[in-house]
Amino acid sequence: MSSSSFNAEEHKKMLRSYFNGQGFQRWASIYGDDKLSSVRNTVRQGHAVMMDKAFDWLQQLGLPKGATVLDAGCGTGLFSIRLAKAGYKVKSVDIASQMVDKAKEEATKQGVQKNIEFEVNTIESVSGTYDAVVCFDVLIHYPAEGFAQAFRNLSSLTKGSVIFTYAPYNNILALQHWLGGYFPKKERRTTIQMIRDEEMQKAMATAGMKVKSREKISWGFYHTMLMNSSHR
Numbered sequence: 001m002s003s004s005s006f007n008a009e010e011h012k013k014m015l016r017s018y019f020n021g022q023g024f025q026r027w028a029s030i031y032g033d034d035k036l037s038s039v040r041n042t043v044r045q046g047h048a049v050m051m052d053k054a055f056d057w058l059q060q061l062g063l064p065k066g067a068t069v070l071d072a073g074c075g076t077g078l079f080s081i082r083l084a085k086a087g088y089k090v091k092s093v094d095i096a097s098q099m100v101d102k103a104k105e106e107a108t109k110q111g112v113q114k115n116i117e118f119e120v121n122t123i124e125s126v127s128g129t130y131d132a133v134v135c136f137d138v139l140i141h142y143p144a145e146g147f148a149q150a151f152r153n154l155s156s157l158t159k160g161s162v163i164f165t166y167a168p169y170n171n172i173l174a175l176q177h178w179l180g181g182y183f184p185k186k187e188r189r190t191t192i193q194m195i196r197d198e199e200m201q202k203a204m205a206t207a208g209m210k211v212k213s214r215e216k217i218s219w220g221f222y223h224t225m226l227m228n229s230s231h232r
């Protein structure tokens with residue numbers, strides 16, 4: 001889907017349906033402890049590396065105990081649970097009720113459900129005020145226009161940092177995506193939408209945000225850019 005033909009409602013409908021169905025199975029097994037193929041195992045490992053780094057950045061913000069964090073697109077709750085265990089008050093939101101149910105179940109198993117408020121909602125519509133916002137491997141599914149809209153909403157929910165990942169544009173990866181060879185056919189994921197530098201700068205400017213730090217995480221088949229942004 002190109003940005004010019006972007007239809008926000010259709011896009012959300014497609015993502016909701018994917019992450020409540022085939023996508024739920026796929027990602028819940030990557031984020032769980034099922035035995036995985038070597039390809040998917042690199043995705044699990046890369047994701048863990050990204051989360052460790054993001055957690056470090058969050059801790060470095062020096063927020064007080066009990067500070068509020070929005071985990072936008074929480075998936076099965078891996079990061080939310082980690083935050084709750086570290087003493088943050090967490091709001092966990094996901095478009096897919098299947099994901100929210102799984103995250104709740106995990107939080108309960110790990111005894112931190114009291115510190116997490118769950119909601120089935122989108123990153124475009126979620127409201128509230130938080131000390132920080134995190135959004136991992138969600139915006140990678142949005143073309144530039146949708147990315148900018150969602151990022152703007154997330155930025156408006158905090159006076160502090162928005163820590164997130166996105167897929168930066170890369171000529172070789174774009175070609176591989178186009179050829180369909182980036183991921184073996186049976187392992188293929190939801191389409192990853194790459195964002196060009198100028199589109200990222202525009203989205204940042206529109207949201208009144210600036211980049212504090214960035215780090216590229218590449219691990220086997222897991223490639224993402226981790227960003228820490230704050231208000232100008």
Ligand SMILES: C[S@@+](CC[C@H](N)C(=O)[O-])C[C@H]1O[C@@H](n2cnc3c(N)ncnc32)[C@H](O)[C@@H]1O
Pocket residue numbers: 012015019027031072073074075076077078079093094095096099121122123124135136137138141
């Ligand atoms: C690849 S998973 C990442 C999950 C989690 N952030 C993590 O890193 O462990 C992407 C998640 O984003 C959710 N998602 C996709 N579009 C969304 C939207 N518009 N609003 C809220 N959640 C969304 C999906 O349902 C899915 O749980």
